[in-house]
Amino acid sequence: MSDIATYNFAYLDEQTKRMIRRAILKGIAIPGYQVPFASREMPMPYGWGTGGVQVTASIIGPDDVLKVIDQGADDTTNAVSIRAFFRKVADVETTTDTARATIIQTRHRIPEHPLSEGQTLVYQVPIPEPLRFLEPRETETRKMHALEEYGLMHVKLYEDIARNGHIATTYAYPVKVEGRYVMDPSPTPKFDNPKMHMSAALQLFGAGREQRIYAIPPHTSVVSLDFEDHPFEVQRFEKPCALCGAEQVYLDEVILDDRGGRMFVCSDTDFCEKRREAGHVGELGMAVDGLEAVR
């Protein structure tokens, strides 16, 4: 018995996993409803994805392939750390390839590559309650969900129009799930909202600090709230990605110098890399051969 004691498979103890698994099943059965759960302390601070990590730890198995993205990027601290965490505690394979992953944990983006049956998208959620900034009392928001009383949310969107002439909410844009619960899609840009609608993948949401889990089963209606005369619209970008030339994708602004120089590049790094490998070149990009030379 020289083996050094290790953590349980996937870090969490079995009782915690059972509790989270029960919450996940209830979440799937009541799409968009926030199921309370007894969130645990995780070896990372709140705000770094403790909810998402607990959900992932409760569903992941030895055969899974895990991808983790942070604002679309596979190579940021949060994404790299969470991938390393699961390699260590669950000994699972990790990838940056969207199509190969069975579980994708995400902070605030949905990959550009369409998700397929059998994939599970796990969102890290900071504030799960879409009505929280309108009504701070949990007792009241709970009653509002119970009575399906969502007028306040429409007032908020209307105020946007009154002040700005259009709905100025650009992220965490409220959606209605299966015609019943108004849900916060987590602070994903509203650009990604249409991808939630009738998605082939199962979508799970974990909010660690706020102790809520919710879910959208595959092929479920997810409608962004709007008005007849002010229909929901996603962001548009004037130029394609500066590195790979992709259009109809979500772009990040990158400041290049202190004289106003800037470029817009794909937020989804895996998608951008794949396009560049396939030979697509944007206006500021260089061919892959040239890129190798620089490296």
Added chain:
Amino acid sequence: MNGFLTTTPIEGGFQNPPLAAQAVFRALMDAMARPGTVHPVAALALPPAPLTSTAASVALTLCDHDTPLWLDARLDVSTDVRGWLGFHCGAPLTTIPADAHFVLASSPGELMALENFAQGSQEYPDRSTTLILQVDTLTKGRELHLEGPGIETSAALSPFPLPRHFAAQWKQNRARFPRGVDLILAAPDAISCLPRTTRIFETEA
């Protein structure tokens, strides 16, 4: 005295609890997310009859000291079953259906009406009973047509046996949404789920 000497109840649990529970849960999650799909479950638990291996595996995966469990009459009279569940799950047994977080039913055809179990409240619809029904088959019973979240167009499932007047009971259950019960159908070697969102249409026999 006999009950203290027997060792039956303490055998037949998961050999490797973390991996076995994960495998069963993934089958459950996929089944709940895609109603009508059938997911194979290996014989990971060996409980005393009339509790089946599949139903027992689901119980070991989901039930513990936090979840009061209600057993139907046929399971409830078996000291071995009660002892086995007590040892491996540790779930407190309840005789009040509305208090149960989970139900294990070995004879779904004789089960009391679904409305007797916890339906959750309008504020907390998650505080409802999940019923684990031991069925003989998921493919050879009367065909049910399913629609709803998790189903792209329509799906079909043919479980047997089911609670009496199932289509009518399920219609009422559906009408209570977001309140209502969820079903886990445990066949001899596979599971399928019917969450409360699923709409069921019975075909004319």
